[in-house]
Amino acid sequence: MNIENLTFQKKIAINNNDSLLIIDMQYDFMPGGALPVEEGDQIIDDINLVAEIFKSSNGIVVLTQDWHPKNHKSFASSYPGKNPGDEFQSEGIGPIIWPDHCVQNTYGSKFHEDLKKEYAHAIIRKGYHPKIDSYSGFIENDKKSETGLAGFLNSLKIKRIFICGLALDYCCYFTAIDGIDFGFEVYFLVNLTKGIDLPPGNISNSLEDMKNKGIKFTIKDNFV
Numbered sequence: 001m002n003i004e005n006l007t008f009q010k011k012i013a014i015n016n017n018d019s020l021l022i023i024d025m026q027y028d029f030m031p032g033g034a035l036p037v038e039e040g041d042q043i044i045d046d047i048n049l050v051a052e053i054f055k056s057s058n059g060i061v062v063l064t065q066d067w068h069p070k071n072h073k074s075f076a077s078s079y080p081g082k083n084p085g086d087e088f089q090s091e092g093i094g095p096i097i098w099p100d101h102c103v104q105n106t107y108g109s110k111f112h113e114d115l116k117k118e119y120a121h122a123i124i125r126k127g128y129h130p131k132i133d134s135y136s137g138f139i140e141n142d143k144k145s146e147t148g149l150a151g152f153l154n155s156l157k158i159k160r161i162f163i164c165g166l167a168l169d170y171c172c173y174f175t176a177i178d179g180i181d182f183g184f185e186v187y188f189l190v191n192l193t194k195g196i197d198l199p200p201g202n203i204s205n206s207l208e209d210m211k212n213k214g215i216k217f218t219i220k221d222n223f224v
């Protein structure tokens with residue numbers, strides 16, 4: 001499944017039942033960071049423009065922030081003989097283990113300075129349990145520990161969520177899938193995200209899964 005094969009929703013008008021979820025726009029996921037996503041910094045300006053639309057239309061803007069303690073169990077360095085990118089599965093961790101990244105209070109865990117954080121109503125941190133990874137902004141990888149995002153959005157009567165940020169095939173994908181499970185109408189902003197495609201083919205599989213799950217796709221220029 002390629003982005004070119006997707007159908008995009010058109011003429012989207014934002015209102016106060018809509019939320020923009022901006023996923024993990026942190027230095028460690030940018031080119032030069034510990035877990036870089038290619039061209040991850042090239043979507044920042046357009047994300048800011050869309051965040052501005054949400055702000056001026058009374059939508060709710062949420063940032064997520066990957067926020068690991070040192071020696072987190074999602075890091076390959078926690079396992080002798082393992083390397084970043086290796087497949088690894090245990091309760092709350094996997095299917096891949098990663099280089100050390102987004103360690104709390106380090107430069108790499110900070111949001112990119114160009115991201116307009118002032119538009120955000122809330123920042124949801126995830127991945128802070130030492131033994132549990134969290135790709136999704138809603139629920140950690142043990143599928144039990146909620147971040148509080150669903151409750152926050154429900155209390156504000158949010159019906160539609162729009163997802164952008166990094167990385168397409170991990171944190172954005174899992175947030176989108178969980179968004180459906182939590183009862184939201186989910187839109188994926190395909191030109192406001194970049195993927196890592198690990199293992200190869202993962203981006204394509206993620207897009208296909210999302211389509212099958214009923215997630216809608218759109219692009220920046222389709223907001224009115």
Ligand SMILES: [Zn+2]
Nearest residue numbers: 066074102127
């Ligand atoms: Zn992480």
